[in-house]
Amino acid sequence: MNDKLLRINLTDYSISTEKIPESVVLDYMGGTGYITYYLYKELEPKIDPLSPENKIIIAPGPIQGTKIPVSGRYAIGTKSPLTGLYLDSNVGGFLGPEIRFTGYDLIIIEGKSSKPVYISIKDQKVEIKDAKDLWGKFVYETDVLIKALEREPKMRVLTIGPAGENLVNFACSSSDNFRNAGRGGLGAVFGSKNLKAVAVKGSTRPTNGDREKIESARKDIVQRAKNAKDDGHLLYKHGTSWLVKVASDLDHYPTRNWQSGEFEDIDKLRHEVFAEKYKRFRRPCYQCPIGCSETLDASVFDWVEEDRKEIAKPEYETLAMLGGNCGISDSEAVIHANYLCNELGLDTISTGSAIAMTMEAIEKGLVEGPEFDDVEFGNIDKFLELIDKIAYRQDIGDILADGVAQAAEYWKIEDLAIHVKKLPFAAWDPRAKLGLGLSYATAAVGASHLRGWPSTSEIPEKSAIKVIDSLVEQQDLKTIKDCLSICHFTHSIKPALGFDDCVNILSAAWDKEVTAEDLTDVARRIWIMKRLFNMREFGDKKPIEFDNLPKRFMEEPLPSGRAKGKTAFVNDEDFIESRRILYEKRGLDAEGVPIEEELKRLRIK
Numbered sequence: 001m002n003d004k005l006l007r008i009n010l011t012d013y014s015i016s017t018e019k020i021p022e023s024v025v026l027d028y029m030g031g032t033g034y035i036t037y038y039l040y041k042e043l044e045p046k047i048d049p050l051s052p053e054n055k056i057i058i059a060p061g062p063i064q065g066t067k068i069p070v071s072g073r074y075a076i077g078t079k080s081p082l083t084g085l086y087l088d089s090n091v092g093g094f095l096g097p098e099i100r101f102t103g104y105d106l107i108i109i110e111g112k113s114s115k116p117v118y119i120s121i122k123d124q125k126v127e128i129k130d131a132k133d134l135w136g137k138f139v140y141e142t143d144v145l146i147k148a149l150e151r152e153p154k155m156r157v158l159t160i161g162p163a164g165e166n167l168v169n170f171a172c173s174s175s176d177n178f179r180n181a182g183r184g185g186l187g188a189v190f191g192s193k194n195l196k197a198v199a200v201k202g203s204t205r206p207t208n209g210d211r212e213k214i215e216s217a218r219k220d221i222v223q224r225a226k227n228a229k230d231d232g233h234l235l236y237k238h239g240t241s242w243l244v245k246v247a248s249d250l251d252h253y254p255t256r257n258w259q260s261g262e263f264e265d266i267d268k269l270r271h272e273v274f275a276e277k278y279k280r281f282r283r284p285c286y287q288c289p290i291g292c293s294e295t296l297d298a299s300v301f302d303w304v305e306e307d308r309k310e311i312a313k314p315e316y317e318t319l320a321m322l323g324g325n326c327g328i329s330d331s332e333a334v335i336h337a338n339y340l341c342n343e344l345g346l347d348t349i350s351t352g353s354a355i356a357m358t359m360e361a362i363e364k365g366l367v368e369g370p371e372f373d374d375v376e377f378g379n380i381d382k383f384l385e386l387i388d389k390i391a392y393r394q395d396i397g398d399i400l401a402d403g404v405a406q407a408a409e410y411w412k413i414e415d416l417a418i419h420v421k422k423l424p425f426a427a428w429d430p431r432a433k434l435g436l437g438l439s440y441a442t443a444a445v446g447a448s449h450l451r452g453w454p455s456t457s458e459i460p461e462k463s464a465i466k467v468i469d470s471l472v473e474q475q476d477l478k479t480i481k482d483c484l485s486i487c488h489f490t491h492s493i494k495p496a497l498g499f500d501d502c503v504n505i506l507s508a509a510w511d512k513e514v515t516a517e518d519l520t521d522v523a524r525r526i527w528i529m530k531r532l533f534n535m536r537e538f539g540d541k542k543p544i545e546f547d548n549l550p551k552r553f554m555e556e557p558l559p560s561g562r563a564k565g566k567t568a569f570v571n572d573e574d575f576i577e578s579r580r581i582l583y584e585k586r587g588l589d590a591e592g593v594p595i596e597e598e599l600k601r602l603r604i605k
Helices: 022-028 032-042 095-101 139-150 186-192 211-230 235-249 271-277 316-321 331-344 348-363 380-391 396-400 404-411 436-442 464-484 488-492 499-510 516-538 551-555 572-585 596-601
Strands: 004-009 014-019 055-059 073-079 086-092 106-110 117-122 125-130 156-159 173-175 179-181 195-201 280-282 294-297 310-312
Touching (some): 004 125, 022 032, 022 516, 032 086, 032 106, 032 464, 055 186, 073 095, 073 186, 086 179, 086 516, 095 195, 117 139, 139 156, 139 195, 139 331, 173 186, 186 195, 211 235, 211 499, 235 316, 235 488, 271 331, 331 380, 348 380, 348 396, 348 404, 380 396, 396 404, 436 464, 436 572, 464 516, 464 572, 499 516
Parallel strands (some): 004 106, 117 195
Antiparallel strands (some): 004 014, 055 073, 073 086, 117 125, 156 173, 156 195, 173 179, 294 310
């Protein structure tokens, strides 16, 4: 089992190791579970997220570095500077397995350096090094320079760009150049600690687990991925860009700050466009048979530096939030915007949300002044200019850099700010799927699309109560996947990876029999502890006051398409009753507070 914790204090440069208690391993498993436990146990309530008291926790799961596929991931978490609440993010690539190759299972970074530094981890050798000459550098250049300084071309580098250094509240941390912990501002927490990067190189593969069962799991997942690929699943051929047309056809696609769920120029952003216009390279995560991620030949873009051979192809969320949501239909403009966000270290979802909100406010005459001139839907030059201004906190970019909710409050345009708990919505409109709004409303981090979807394709033309059981099941499955740090695109193997698969995978990794009931309790323990963390930040307010949806989704029906005339719930009463039932199934009282009986059952103190 995983049990080695590396603790790094940037204030006094102390470095120590600890044993993770067996009870924590069994009750929280790894990944998001470890993050939840240690943030709840070690952070004092009400601390400033950008203060030395905040912590960065990097947590691979129990299967990283083994032969089990779709596990090239890690979880990373902190107290969010954007929301002031719990935050975790799950990231692909190679860093997660590399951390386990060093012999560590968890990294906690605390304190604040008096000068810019980076952390070098080479197996058991851990050093804090000067990063003065790296400060201000873009993500790609930082990666290249650190590998040269460390004389380790295969080192895995987790870094921030200028946005994190400038404490933009939705700045990313980035590994493998474009694998981003996008949501909630982890990059700003790095910047607040004067931490430019964490560089990792390990040499020892984990030996835990039942090797025969692990090999059996490997073969099974590889075969199921092959089944889906042979059946023509487009994820295997085009990555997530295939979802662009799917989302628009289903009325999920955010258009002009969520004023619509379908984009009239969607054909200009479809996956076929990228296949026809650009040379692509498959870039799968560690030991992944799906390989959804792609890069593009950089030589065709005159705005890319000459030494770059490849740049990231935009994922679906980016093609939506920096595409139709900003009225942009030019594929190269979205590629350029994605490139800028990756290099500067900005979350594309939050950046697109901030720009789109500003464009709508200008369109409706709610803000005015020379700084807003020509910032309108579809204006590519102003669109790209605003990305730079946000990263460097210039002009109106300084206001937007605080976040969508914060900027809306400043300009008094709150109804145009599309968020839950100050986290902007991911690119799936809840007015087009029955019960999806309940997932967004109750997620601890805010409006993330990766916290569980109801298992239905119906639109919200009837009560959402019928899909609540499936939502709870999916929330639990997502939580366990994030503890294992396994990819959510395992829903695209055939048959899809389910809860029983997670039971078998963990049993193999731990060489210890675990049951579905064990994992269900782990998932529910973590779900409730995230809520307890947030409750300490709510002050005198109750959780129910934060478990809500923006006015747009509750009161403004979709204007066209498959879900024309629909809001996220059939009426306010249905939302209120659905939320009440979810609370009950989650062991919460009528105000969203965990009941003592459930806390005792799950051994939460």
